[in-house]
Amino acid sequence: MENNKDLAKNETAAEKPEMETKKDSAKNETAAEKPKMETKKDSVKNETATEKPKVETSEVAAKDETATKQPKTQTNKDLVKIDTDIEKPSVVKENGKEVAVFKLGENKFYAVDNRCPHQGHPLSKGTTNGHILVCSYHNWKFDLRNGACLGKNGKDVPCYEILQKNEETFVNLGSSEEQKETKKANTFEFLKEGIGQKNQAQILSSVKNLLSLKTSVKEITEFAVKIVSKKATWGHNLASFVASVRLAENFTFAGKVETLTLGFMTIAESLVGVQDFNEVEKITPENFEQGKVDFFQACEDDDKTKARQLMLGVLEVEKDTSLLKDFVLEFATQHFYGYSHGLIYTIKAFETLDFIGWEKANLILPSLVTTLLNSSKDENTLYLDETTKLFESAELNLDEIWQKQEAEEKPFFSEEDNYIQILLEGNSKDVFEETLRLLENGVHFELLIDCHSLSAAERMIRFDLENENQLPSHSMLVVTHCLTHIQALRSTYRTTSSNILIRQLFYSAQMINYCKKFDLEENKSDYYKYDVIRRISSSELCNYLDRFYEEKRYVHAMEKVYQIGLENLNPNPFFRKIVSLIGKNSGNPHTLKTTLAIFSEYLALEDYENRYLLICALTKFIFTNQNKRKIFTSAQDVSKYLKLRTTY
Template sequence: MTSWTKITNVSAFEDTDRKTFKQFTVFYQDGDFFACENRCPHMGYPMNKGTIRDGVITCAWHYWDFDLKHGGCYRGACDDLKIYPCKVENEDIYVNTSESNKDIETLLTHLRESMRSGDIYLQSKAINQLVSADVPAEKIVITALQQAYLHSQRNHQTEQSIYETQAIINAYELSTHYPAKEKASILIHGIKAASGTTGDRMEVTPLPEHTLNAATNNKNLIRYSEESSSMGIERILLSIYAESGFSEELQTTLLALATQTHYANHREVLTCISAIIQQSKIIKDHQLDRALLAQAAWVLGKSRTQPNLETKDAIKWLDENDSKIMETIFTESSESNTTEIEKILFQNNLGTIFKDFLHYLEKGQAFTTVLNDLSQISAKRFSRLWLNNGGMWNSASEGFRLCNSIRETSHLKGTHQMKALFFLVFYFYQTRWVQPGIENKNKSDDKVFSWDDYNNSFESLDEPTAKNAIKNLTTKESLADATFIEKFTKPLLNEDLSLVQLNTLIAVLHEAQHNKDWQPYLLGMITYSIDQKLSQNTKSASKFGLGYF
């Protein structure tokens, strides 16, 4: 349906060859009127600042040439300029303002191309166009995940591929707490992480039908994981998938594999498998399922270095006590006891730690309660780190990030749950040098803080004020509120987050909601974010040096 709108009279062009009206500009050349969008399709520069010659308009910023009558970009490396039909009736100029939105598939193609180029500006532009065209965020995310998989095929068939796809999922989750006009700025945090060149790989197919049974599958999966044979793992997983899809049985098999003792020092495997299972639930797409299974095989079958002495001791103890561990049964409920667990964890002998922890579980504990206690202990260490701590953030946050990964798959019951807890205990032993620290008691006067105070404290790098503000503004009940999540994360997302930071932020939000003491998670994240800002930005570091002390 056309919509002609009278905009002006020809007399308005007696002394000029152009007039701008809201989103478009009308040009007068050689007796004819032309109207185009007043934003260059390349980077949005005003077209009314451009030059016209021989029916071609040239943007004044990057000098892209467009046909003034039809909008075509002569060099072909940029989108075409949007043209609005013009007509003159009784000396009045009319413009057809009816929308001629681009085909959705064309916009999705732009997203794929921008990811392949690695150009964050083009990615942001493509995402904004899709959001403006009311394309569902799920469709944008699926397209980005497909492209991310093609990128990982060529560049890194390792756990890095899962970190990148999970970043897209994490950004998508955060975007659900933001208004529509801001979703694009959140999605870009994940999509940019999975951008770059792409490539193909040879097709991997399931094994011939009826070749294997369930028992043989499990034995061979363990064997191939020990031998670092990703191809053998992938073919068996595809065979299971061909029979039952991405079923709970397949998911439990993946978790059982990820908690084999030879992965005790490679806890990222469990984190990655949990992420794959989460992605399979969020995004229902057959082609992506096969990609997820390939990623699972890559991480389960990756080459591993020889374990060090303490890892050998851990593996030996876990193997020797496997039957005792598996005989232990979780209760429906139990009382939280972080004090007793801390006494167990912070002993000097690994064998004693494992033995005492097993004895603690044998007294009757609920899985969720123990997981919460371990998460709280990890968060306490995380929150007590200081600025410029020498790079301890990753180690300090790994505990509750792993707790979050385990929690996300807690609906899947099996032997992997008990083993995952012992992996966590081994993590605490390996990172025993990250001491619990002294609680950071910031001044807590009667001042009432606002969200502006919180935001401004990030600009001024005022860590104590940021922490006091969030204490003042937050309650346990507000943690799950979308408005709170938007306000808490906004200054954090103003920075260029790394994959680990984005993953940590999601774990902070999840774990804070599941645990009675939410403060350590949020307060630690604030210090972490300000510390990263200092380390990445010379200007910020200078400001910190002049005004912090």
């Protein structure tokens, strides 16, 4: 089985980040690495506009503004004068290049290579509709502002800068760094427009162009944050986009393009109808401690505006990242916000800021405050009410329990199967008492997370998809969030040391146990019959997944997942294929987050023979048809059945 270090070999375009892990981890596991924070180049220069006749260039921002550029380092042979008095496209031939120049409106010029990248037809003979150029040969469409091809598999056409010198207009045929940076800026504007219109082809083309221009994933993430931070609540979109970034780091160029496109599509979908934030003045406290007191009081009073103002003020007076993390984490875990979104969104916000820099915290954390305060709390959530009461009545000494977690020597833990059985079949009190007993005995926190992860995978496999319409509306939400919450809990544990995680562990246990009511009844278990099968390769598996996805044959797909064998499964191509299949359904944000959670948990559980249950659980949720869905009663049945039907 490949370990996480092997994954790095498949990386081509972006480096991975460095993630701090606990030194005393029980299993010496290697956490899946995050993209390394690349430093944004300082090469983008502020261009000054003159009050000369305005000529819109082919390299200006896509928001249809006019601008005039003064050339700096171009040589005379790079600049070719063009005739501005034209009605039809003109062709410039110089330096071995053939460039088509288009005039759109008064003094608006654009220049692109005259040969269509499809089959070389002259683009000067094409037609224009606004900024869109249509090749007259096979109707390939390009955006004149940045050369982007609007077809999913099309190739972009090179475009050239239009600029002015001494009141004359030139096309710049050079390839200066300045021209490259200008094209990058235009492409970001093109991407912004595509997000606003939910245009997947335009988003994909923009992402492909940005990566081709060697734009760092960090810079692309900063752009996404700016889009999201202006909205009154960002809900799933930032968390889902960060999930796409974390998945994309494991793929080659094409996989990165598709995965980041999926992330931007979740932003586009989730921002529909969401209003922009009203600007507020920050309230600057006397010091950090006073700011925390005032902030928590505003949260208890449900004063969202004041809480935002105080968060901005706290960020002004305190710059220590570790203190800020502890403060925000305390806020996010005081209640079990919105089906575990409190911890999920918070850890994604931390990952984002660790990536792009905490100086941008004012763009993310105030929005996080509003998002969580708009969510339900544990005391208002029926399935967590009993756990909350048990937790409060137990009057736990969290410091004492946590001290046992920080001890160098941990007791040997051999009760995984028993604990998993209690999580799946016990009642709320059984689950609470067993979790508490194991913690008080000093069992390593991450080993308990491992048990939760495997239990959640089985719970997903047991879920009654056949009768989903008759279940409570929140049933699917809770089941999928069992795993996303567990992955957030593991990530938080590996980067912080705080006893507030104990409460989250109890909530995790209760979520898994509560979902028992959504299991398929045992007498409805339906088994498919197959011939004995042989071992297959990763590439064969991906081919099978394509076929079975179209036919909605998820049980066949689950069988193939097991058939490949744990020692042969390369998770990269498998999850790359899963991302591609998610994209066919336009990219549900829950599915994207769950996919990342399962990917991360699969890697973390490398010492567990039955970790393939995570893959089976994900396969089921990706592949099932809501009109015809049947499922095994338990993960153990899946394991037993697949082993019987598989030859080695």
